[in-house]
Amino acid sequence: MKGIFFKSYLIPKVADGTKTVTRRAESGLREINREPDRWDYVEDAGDYGFLFASKPLPVITGLIKPRYQVGETVYIKEAWAISYFTAIYEDEHQLQVVYKDGTEIYFTVDYKTWEKYATQKYCSWNSPLFMPEWAARYHIKFLSARPERLQEITVSECKKEGIEYLIYPNESRTYEGEFERLWNSIHPDLTFERNPWVFRYEFIEV
Numbered sequence: 001m002k003g004i005f006f007k008s009y010l011i012p013k014v015a016d017g018t019k020t021v022t023r024r025a026e027s028g029l030r031e032i033n034r035e036p037d038r039w040d041y042v043e044d045a046g047d048y049g050f051l052f053a054s055k056p057l058p059v060i061t062g063l064i065k066p067r068y069q070v071g072e073t074v075y076i077k078e079a080w081a082i083s084y085f086t087a088i089y090e091d092e093h094q095l096q097v098v099y100k101d102g103t104e105i106y107f108t109v110d111y112k113t114w115e116k117y118a119t120q121k122y123c124s125w126n127s128p129l130f131m132p133e134w135a136a137r138y139h140i141k142f143l144s145a146r147p148e149r150l151q152e153i154t155v156s157e158c159k160k161e162g163i164e165y166l167i168y169p170n171e172s173r174t175y176e177g178e179f180e181r182l183w184n185s186i187h188p189d190l191t192f193e194r195n196p197w198v199f200r201y202e203f204i205e206v
Contacts, residue, residue, distance in 0.1 A: 001133050002068070003077040004140070007182070008100060010162050011078055014205055015138055019162030023150065023183075023198040025190050028064045033196040041147050041197075050147050052197075066145045066199045073206060075136035077128040086118045097135050098123065109134055140203040151195045153179060160202075 006014060006022070013019035025033065032039045032052055042051040042061070049065035068074060083096040083104050093114035098104045109117075113134065153161075158175035163182070165175055180192040190196050 002072070002074045003131065003133070003136070004068070004074045005077050005128060007186070008078065011076060011138065012101070013162040014076065014140065017205065019160070020202060020204065021157060021160035022201050022203070023153070023161070024067065024201065025150075025187055025196050025198050026067050028067070029147075029197050029199070032062070032064070033190060033194075036149070036194065036196050039197065044146070052147075064147070066147075066201070068142050068145065068199075068201060070142055070145055073139055073141045075131075075133050076138040076140065077131040077136070078138075079125050079128055080131055080135050081123050081125050082117050082120045084122050086114070088114075095135075097137075099137065100125075103137070105137055107134055139206050141206045142201055142203050144200075144202045146200055147197055148200050149195050150183070150192055150198050 004022075006019075010019055038054055039052050040055060042053050045051050045063055049063040052062050052064060054060040079100050081098050083098040086095050088094070092108050093111050094106050094108055095114060095117055096104055096106050113132075153176065155175045158179045161179060163175050163178045165173070165178070183192050187196075
């Protein structure tokens, strides 16, 4: 099963259903995002992906598949550690995982996995990059996927992205502005101003 990353403060929003959309500038879009204005989205080609066409003449076409497919379930990768308690009950081997918000969950694992992690230094944080599927507490299922330009985002879409309207003294901010700040912090080389192509995914937590 594939994993997916979110900013740590967005994970609770995924869990409580206030974030239901994510936009991703995936590796498959890298070539067209060298010159995003030069390309148009043509049509959904089903299992083959999405058809793009270049402009002006001569026209070049290309099929690009999103990383995540409609109906696919993936797990959310986040920082995690083995907590102080591990156990063996009869034939069950258990590991207790702790997350950054203090939540602790017992997982039943096979002996090989238990042996590998039971000797790990307790409460030593592991990078989300290396989180195994068995240690994940959240999974999401994709309901839709489509390509679009990043600047097409609206206020209602910002809310689905988990963006909140925050009030700062002597400073006015918008939903779109907050989304732009978040995007640029993740993608400094593919900024909002460049208006790249992205895949817009809608999902539910399962």
